[in-house]
Amino acid sequence: MRDWNTKGRDRQARLEAGLRFATGKIVAAQDLVAFLEATLRPGDRVCLEGDNQKQADVLAKALAKVDPAKVNGLHMVQSGVVLPEHLDIFETGIARRLDFSYSGPQSARIARMMFGGQIELGAVHTYLELFARYFIDLTPQVALIAAVSADKDGNLYTGPNTEDTPTVVEATSFGKGLVIAQVGEIVDRVPRVDIPADQVHFVVDAGRPFYVEPLFTRDPAAITETQILTAMLAIKGLYAPYGVRRLNHGIGFNTAAIELLLPTYGERLGLKGKVCTHWALNPHPTLIPAIESGWVEQIHCFGSEVGMEDYMRARPDIFFTGPDGSLRSNRAFCQTAGLYACDMFIGSTLQIDLAGNSSTVTGGRVAGFGGAPNMGSDARGRRHPSAPWLRAGQEADPDGPPPLRRGRKLVVQIGETFGDGNAPMFVERLGALDLADKLDLDLAPVMVYGDDVTHIVTEEGIANLLLCRDKDEREQAIRGVAGYTEVGRARDRTMVDRLRERKVIQRPEDLGIDPLDADRGLLVAHSIKDLMIASGGLYRPPSRFRNW
Amino acid sequence: MENLRYELSTTKPAGGTRAVGLVGVVASGNLEVLLERGEAPDRCVIDIATPAHGFAALWQAVTADFAVRMAAGGLRITINDGGARPDTVALRLAQGVHLMEKPE
Amino acid sequence: MTSPSPTRHSWYEESARGRLAHLLDPGSFTEFLGPERREFSPHLGLFNLPHQLDDGIIVGTGRLDGRPVLVAAQEGRFMGGAIGEVHGAKLTGLLRAARQMKRDVVILFDTGGVRLQEANAGELAISEIIRATLDARAEGVRVVGLLGGRAGCYGGGSLIAGCCSALVISEQGRLSVSGPEVIETNKGVEEFDSRDRALVWRTMGGKHRYLIGGVDLFVDDDVAAFRAGAVAALERPATLDQAVLTAEQARLERRLARFGDAADGTEVWARLGVAHPAGVPDLDTSAFLTIATRKREGADAAR
Numbered sequence: 001m002r003d004w005n006t007k008g009r010d011r012q013a014r015l016e017a018g019l020r021f022a023t024g025k026i027v028a029a030q031d032l033v034a035f036l037e038a039t040l041r042p043g044d045r046v047c048l049e050g051d052n053q054k055q056a057d058v059l060a061k062a063l064a065k066v067d068p069a070k071v072n073g074l075h076m077v078q079s080g081v082v083l084p085e086h087l088d089i090f091e092t093g094i095a096r097r098l099d100f101s102y103s104g105p106q107s108a109r110i111a112r113m114m115f116g117g118q119i120e121l122g123a124v125h126t127y128l129e130l131f132a133r134y135f136i137d138l139t140p141q142v143a144l145i146a147a148v149s150a151d152k153d154g155n156l157y158t159g160p161n162t163e164d165t166p167t168v169v170e171a172t173s174f175g176k177g178l179v180i181a182q183v184g185e186i187v188d189r190v191p192r193v194d195i196p197a198d199q200v201h202f203v204v205d206a207g208r209p210f211y212v213e214p215l216f217t218r219d220p221a222a223i224t225e226t227q228i229l230t231a232m233l234a235i236k237g238l239y240a241p242y243g244v245r246r247l248n249h250g251i252g253f254n255t256a257a258i259e260l261l262l263p264t265y266g267e268r269l270g271l272k273g274k275v276c277t278h279w280a281l282n283p284h285p286t287l288i289p290a291i292e293s294g295w296v297e298q299i300h301c302f303g304s305e306v307g308m309e310d311y312m313r314a315r316p317d318i319f320f321t322g323p324d325g326s327l328r329s330n331r332a333f334c335q336t337a338g339l340y341a342c343d344m345f346i347g348s349t350l351q352i353d354l355a356g357n358s359s360t361v362t363g364g365r366v367a368g369f370g371g372a373p374n375m376g377s378d379a380r381g382r383r384h385p386s387a388p389w390l391r392a393g394q395e396a397d398p399d400g401p402p403p404l405r406r407g408r409k410l411v412v413q414i415g416e417t418f419g420d421g422n423a424p425m426f427v428e429r430l431g432a433l434d435l436a437d438k439l440d441l442d443l444a445p446v447m448v449y450g451d452d453v454t455h456i457v458t459e460e461g462i463a464n465l466l467l468c469r470d471k472d473e474r475e476q477a478i479r480g481v482a483g484y485t486e487v488g489r490a491r492d493r494t495m496v497d498r499l500r501e502r503k504v505i506q507r508p509e510d511l512g513i514d515p516l517d518a519d520r521g522l523l524v525a526h527s528i529k530d531l532m533i534a535s536g537g538l539y540r541p542p543s544r545f546r547n548w
Numbered sequence: 549m550e551n552l553r554y555e556l557s558t559t560k561p562a563g564g565t566r567a568v569g570l571v572g573v574v575a576s577g578n579l580e581v582l583l584e585r586g587e588a589p590d591r592c593v594i595d596i597a598t599p600a601h602g603f604a605a606l607w608q609a610v611t612a613d614f615a616v617r618m619a620a621g622g623l624r625i626t627i628n629d630g631g632a633r634p635d636t637v638a639l640r641l642a643q644g645v646h647l648m649e650k651p652e
Numbered sequence: 653m654t655s656p657s658p659t660r661h662s663w664y665e666e667s668a669r670g671r672l673a674h675l676l677d678p679g680s681f682t683e684f685l686g687p688e689r690r691e692f693s694p695h696l697g698l699f700n701l702p703h704q705l706d707d708g709i710i711v712g713t714g715r716l717d718g719r720p721v722l723v724a725a726q727e728g729r730f731m732g733g734a735i736g737e738v739h740g741a742k743l744t745g746l747l748r749a750a751r752q753m754k755r756d757v758v759i760l761f762d763t764g765g766v767r768l769q770e771a772n773a774g775e776l777a778i779s780e781i782i783r784a785t786l787d788a789r790a791e792g793v794r795v796v797g798l799l800g801g802r803a804g805c806y807g808g809g810s811l812i813a814g815c816c817s818a819l820v821i822s823e824q825g826r827l828s829v830s831g832p833e834v835i836e837t838n839k840g841v842e843e844f845d846s847r848d849r850a851l852v853w854r855t856m857g858g859k860h861r862y863l864i865g866g867v868d869l870f871v872d873d874d875v876a877a878f879r880a881g882a883v884a885a886l887e888r889p890a891t892l893d894q895a896v897l898t899a900e901q902a903r904l905e906r907r908l909a910r911f912g913d914a915a916d917g918t919e920v921w922a923r924l925g926v927a928h929p930a931g932v933p934d935l936d937t938s939a940f941l942t943i944a945t946r947k948r949e950g951a952d953a954a955r
Contacts (some may be wrong), residue, residue, distance in 0.1 A: 221665070226635050418633040421602075459635045483632035484609050515639060516646055526662055537934065543850040547664075548823045548857065548933055549697050568688045573667060574704040575729040582687050582705055599702050630703050 007176035013179045014039045014142070025154045025197075026186065030433055032062040035411035039178060040071045040142060046095075047140035047168050048086065050104050051079040051127070051331065052215050052370055053282075054161040055304040056146035057184045058206040060085040063144065068093045070125040075099070077138045079127055079164055079331075081106050082213075085328075090119050099138055100368060101125045107365040108225055114366065114439055118171030124366070124445050126374040128335040128458070131164070134365040135375045142180050143172035146210035150183040154197035157190035159313065160304035161212055165195060165535055167332040173199040184209040186470040191324035193540060201427055214306035214542050218256035220525045226416050226459045229508065231257035231520035234346065235266055237457060237462045237511050241409060246278040248338045248375045250347020254414045254457075258346075260523040262290040268355040275391035280338040280375075283308040283327070285541070288523040291318055298376070300337055301329040302371065311538035315356070343388040345375040349447055349501065350419060351427050354475045356465055359432035362423070366435065369447060376448040378409045392454060395466040397460045398454070408466065412529045414457040424485035426478065450474075454532030456481055459515070460488070461507040468504060480505045551605055552596040554611045559587040561621035563649040571647055572640045574630045579637060581644045582626040592620040598629035610634050610641075616647045661875045663800045664824045668710055668725035671760050672750065674875035675798075675882060676714035683712040685742060693736050695770045701848035704730045707738040713755075717883045721758050722750050724851040728762030728803030735808055739779020746867035747784035747795070758882050759816070764831065770861035785815045789892045794818070794952065799858070799867065800880055802894015806831045817890035819867040820881035821858040823937070824891035827866060828856040831832045850933065859932060859940060863921055864907065865949040872937050875928040924949065
């Protein structure tokens with residue numbers, strides 16, 4: 001007769017092996033390596049929690065120290081490859097196969113290790129896509145997660161940086177896997193229960209908080225005039241005419257400039273209350289002045305941001321906070337919100353080709369995707385109407401029957417025609433294709449597909465790709481805002497002029513914007529200090545961003 | 549350093565009476581533009597010193613557009629470049645012409 | 653909403669030319685050796701480095717609240733405001749003129765010190781500037797330094813600042829002989845983590861310098877505040893004689909004995925009797941001045 005509970009028995013065996021190192025559920029930090037050697041098996045599918053923000057760093061360090069003779073060939077299924085240890089385990093053979101989403105700071109090393117064959121790559125995912133696979137074909141057998149504190153029973157408080165934890169625990173625990181948490185401290189009573197104890201099998205007292213990267217802090221002092229110009233174009237040329245109220249901003253100085261222009265330039269255009277009221281967004285410090293001046297009604301967050309904790313606690317109408325007062329973030333829900341309930345995604349990229357495909361893969365770097373491709377894609381399952389969504393759909397298909405016409409999410413790429421190191425943003429061929437060739441991948445790592453992109457904003461103007469009727473128009477619309485890059489200089493000037501007459505391309509002067517007005521004086525805050533002052537002293541910037 | 553010179557035909561003479569104008573600073577990704585008068589009203593001469601070699605085609609494209617679009621006739625322009633991007637160059641040139649139009 | 657005042661205009665963010673325009677009475681400025689004279693560094697081209705037409709310093713004459721002054725402004729964004737041969741010569745010449753004309757000088761510091769590519773000429777220039785400063789001061793000329801630029805005031809620049817008759821600083825201003833990176837390189841990251849910016853400001857920043865009497869006036873990071881500070885600094889006594897120097901030497905010895913073993917600015921402030929030293933960096937200007945006026949170690953007439 002078939003055994004219907006092999007997974008449950010497997011977990012029971014791991015539990016018993018682990019209990020030798022535990023008092024109740026609590027494992028002492030000095031026993032961590034031996035404990036992992038006892039509970040992990042060669043070839044296990046393991047989720048080591050970490051994304052572009054929070055990291056289960058103590059568990060990562062311990063995993064890198066296990067004996068590869070005992071634990072090897074692990075299949076890592078995790079959001080972020082961020083810490084050196086995340087790759088060290090592939091060098092020592094502890095791990096072999098990798099399915100992941102984001103690898104920002106390790107983008108060069110991970111590429112080298114893929115080229116060298118040390119990493120067997122499953123796929124690079126978006127966050128939401130990887131989470132989905134946790135419930136289908138990549139369910140972890142062991143999850144190594146991070147929380148702020150635990151009580152003796154194993155109830156966890158994850159604090160403002162809840163992020164991926166509920167999703168990882170849900171898949172692992174109910175999928176009969178083992179959940180091991182590092183916590184900063186053991187307390188009598190947790191401030192709120194983010195993860196119930198019966199989903200948590202072991203708790204390690206790390207004695208210090210888990211690592212968090214302040215990834216979403218942009219210093220207003222570093223915003224350039226050109227970035228301000230692109231922000232003015234976006235506000236006047238897109239936010240205003242479409243009336244975009246529900247949106248997500250990617251990370252970057254262009255979007256930070258938009259946030260800092262809302263209370264000045266946006267106010268002057270009479271847009272307050274008409275745009276940017278509801279957000280799927282991390283707590284960007286640059287949004288503080290807009291929040292304080294009443295632009296924003298509600299924000300749901302993927303994660304938190306270092307230094308923003310007290311500010312959010314003091315603005316419970318705006319942020320999702322728990323009974324303890326602190327932020328509750330949730331990456332999976334916020335990604336879903338960004339996909340289905342936002343009318344616009346706007347973000348930067350490193351390369352855009354002539355079809356509008358974009359990628360952040362350049363010169364032997366594999367940075368992964370994070371959440372951008374999910375935000376930056378049209379939700380084909382969406383069914384509820386909204387004015388911007390319907391208008392975009394109408395522009396794409398003016399002759400279709402309105403009741404049967406799909407709307408479109410506005411997917412906007414914004415940037416300067418030349419980026420860091422004077423690298424052109426517009427290219428004939430994406431670096432992602434070279435990478436796919438080199439690694440023999442079936443799919444090149446494209447961040448946002450050209451058929452999802454609706455607009456491209458550069459300092460030269462806005463290209464509305466919804467209004468392009470064929471491939472040639474689309475190519476010339478892109479060339480027409482590509483500035484002095486080779487792609488831009490190779491434009492067909494006659495065709496670009498025609499596209500401009502049809503408002504497929506709009507120049508600053510077509511929108512009544514004088515580039516000489518793109519002055520830093522328009523920014524509502526000029527420095528991190530200004531943001532702190534705007535928050536009434538509630539925002540406490542990390543040391544690296546201070547100049548006081 | 550690479551030194552480039554462009555002698556351009558212009559469409560409009562520069563406005564204002566200010567003899568000299570300076571915009572920008574020589575810093576990473578930035579440049580200084582000194583504007584003086586003294587050329588024929590249908591002509592603009594631009595001298596460029598840049599540490600980035602091999603970008604003559606870009607400088608030519610940016611300065612040619614500038615001469616067509618802006619009121620630059622009669623100007624003698626000196627650029628010291630700190631590795632600025634073309635959009636920044638175009639912006640500084642426009643700011644320079646604007647400054648020359650303003651009363652001192 | 654407690655937003656930054658819309659009328660505030662940051663000194664820190666302004667260019668050297670922009671600072672001068674806001675500091676001086678409108679229309680009163682005349683530049684000596686302006687960019688059109690093309691007196692730039694003859695050395696930088698050898699290193700494939702671009703020159704700037706004014707070599708990163710603007711010198712000239714103008715009026716401050718009606719009072720004629722000579723002024724010099726360093727541009728911190730050009731090579732970190734570093735002092736090379738021409739840059740140094742322009743400042744030396746200005747100070748020599750000040751002595752002859754018996755006219756007060758205002759220097760807008762924004763410098764990392766000597767320019768590495770012309771180090772010998774730069775070091776010589778620092779010595780010449782210091783001599784010219786002291787010569788001018790011996791004739792009763794006031795030399796006021798304003799400290800609030802992006803590059804701070806480091807190296808030889810800090811030595812020149814030390815010879816001024818009065819110094820005005822903002823919170824963003826930094827004044828130190830060795831910069832953060834130099835200390836970390838020579839003494840190790842355990843001694844000084846140059847990336848810990850809060851530490852940099854706790855040990856070299858405007859509030860700390862004001863509290864230990866290293867500068868005379870503390871102002872907001874605002875062009876109008878710096879103008880008012882410069883006017884006030886020009887009213888201060890500027891005697892430079894044996895008695896003043898002896899008093900200053902004694903003060904510095906006391907300071908060393910009192911704070912020499914302190915590891916951080918907060919420790920120094922605690923010893924000065926500041927009740928909540930950790931909170932000092934977050935205080936706004938008026939709250940800070942309320943505490944500082946009572947607790948700071950006085951700079952005496954040596955300044």
